[in-house]
Amino acid sequence: MANWIPLWLHKLSSPPAFYRFAGALRPWAITLALLLGLVALYGGLVLAPPDYQQGDDYRIIFIHVPCAWMSLFIYGVMGVAAFIALVWRIKLAEVVAMASAPIGACFTFITLVTGSLWGERMWGTWWTWDARLTSELVLLFLYLGVIGLYHSFEDRRQGARTAAFLALIGIVNVPIVHFSVNWWNTLHQGSTIRLLGPSSIAPSMIWPLLTMMAATKLYYVASLFGRTRTDLLALESGKDWVRQIAETEGRA
């Protein structure tokens, strides 16, 4: 097996290496995210045909569903990073976990807002105590708890580790959100897209959805890298590599 992959990952976990790596990748990620997002919006809002049942109202799906996916995906990333931070005490993992929380909270909030707008048109109500809605709301509270706990410590590394523990406790909720539509058959519709096997959604509607999903993922990468870079600079402000960056950028 190639030996260079673990070696490369090991090197990447050092803050200066990650700082440079993230700085190089971030512009690409944000450009691609914008491009794909525009293409997906055009495909979803203009090219895709209206739904036979919901008319044009269903088009909010192109925002709602990718954001909902991201809200769970980011919690997963945060949970993995939190686990790594607690077990191996890698500083970068702490920073990644804590930088993910606000982005995830935003996606969860967008999911709730767009879902409530969509629900008003389709179900005639802004909010209902349906299993999936409730567990998504609980997810938002989990994110807010992690952010709040992180900021209530004076020492940022200690705050990050403590909040990482809370994130690990809360990870129980992720499968509940994901499977809630299958377990409890309430108002929220079942999932129509499957990675394995045929999806029950028209191809003209699915490609903008998948493109938007890629766009949100890339946006997350770009945003995460930006936040991580800033946090690393703040956390390592006494170190030599930060001083060098400050000197070269100050001169330029």
Next chain:
Amino acid sequence: MHELRRPSLGHACMAVLRRDLTLAWRQRGDMLLPVLYALIVTSLFPFALGPEDALLRRIAGGAVLVTVLLAMLLALDAMFRSDIEDGSLEQLMLAPQPLAVMMGMKILAHWLATAVPLIVIAPLLAGMLHLPAPVIPVLLLALLLATPLLSLFGGVLVALTAGTRRSGMLLALMLLPLCVPVVIFAAGALAAAQEGLPWIAPIAWLGAALVMAVVLAPLACAAALRIALDS
């Protein structure tokens, strides 16, 4: 010269339990506060919703449940407060006995001091809202299983906030996601009992969750405390 004997685990557990209960008993006034709070909140419901029996009877179970949970949240903040301030928590962490067991004892003492008085007055609260008498045993059973669960979850979260200055509101925010399933199952049992349906399934779920929590929560509490106070 005889060497220092290490006290057995049972002795240490009893010592922690007795100490915490003595401390709670010396401050009986603090023990009464959650009870008073629950009484006040319950007596506000008829004012807010109107005194019709049918309406009150329908909401009684859930209202008592939520009131008891909120009253417990009120007392949760103080679980380890004085022990952190006078340094006895650090001594417990240095002690040769496993920290998880000691934390379990502290949580048990806290449950005895705050939740048991609330459970004792729960029939009174239920009576104030005209909960039908046959449902009251189910309410007590649900509370007997739900309140230790909350104490255990709360113990973990209080341990996480042990190193911070302000924690009251934050604690509520963190506890909410964890206590949602507890409330759902306890309220499910009450609703079933009120409609004359079998109510044992949700109670069994609560019991299963409690068994898991009794095993896992003290371990998580000890781990959280080591993370939060490690500096």
